Amino acid sequence: MPMPPDTSPAPVTVAHIKGEAELMQALAIREVVFIEEQHVPEGIERDAEDALAYHVIAYQGGHAIGTGRLVKLPEPPAGQSGTWGQIGRMAVLQAHRKSRVGSLLLTSLEEEARRRNVTGIMLHAQLYALDFYKKHGYQPVGAVFDEAGIDHLEMHKRL
Secondary structure, eight states, X not given: OOOOOOOSOOOEEEEEOOSHHHHHHHHHHHIIIIIIITXXXXXXXXXXXXXXXXXXXXXXXXXXXXXXXXXXXXXXXXXXXXXXXXXXXXXXXXXXXXXXHHHHHHHXXXXXXXXXXXXXXXXXXXXXXXXXXXXXXXXXXXXXXXXXXXXXXXXXXXX
């Protein structure tokens, strides 16, 4: 009897972005998710932090499917101490959501933050993603605010 074809999805891997070609793949994912899906103005989706940030990219079956970045903050959020980082620009292509890609990206960015002796992470979570971040130990801080026409909450996590 022939073996049935393997229909399990290819494993997802997360890697540090090295070089301009990989960064362009990450920016393309962000363009699809933020600019096309969520109508974030193109002029604010990319910023000066992209040149300084630590970026990761998720691959599945040779295709780039998700990205995120870590930026070191110049000072900790109000009421906090130590060295803080900000995780942002988390984006996963629609067909790959709900398959733990976001968790893999977030964990990878947190591991890099620890390697850089960051003691806390701050992020701006879209409201629909609050439960995702709460599951990963983030706590909401303050009131809802508008960023790029989308409601967000600031969230913190000590590492």
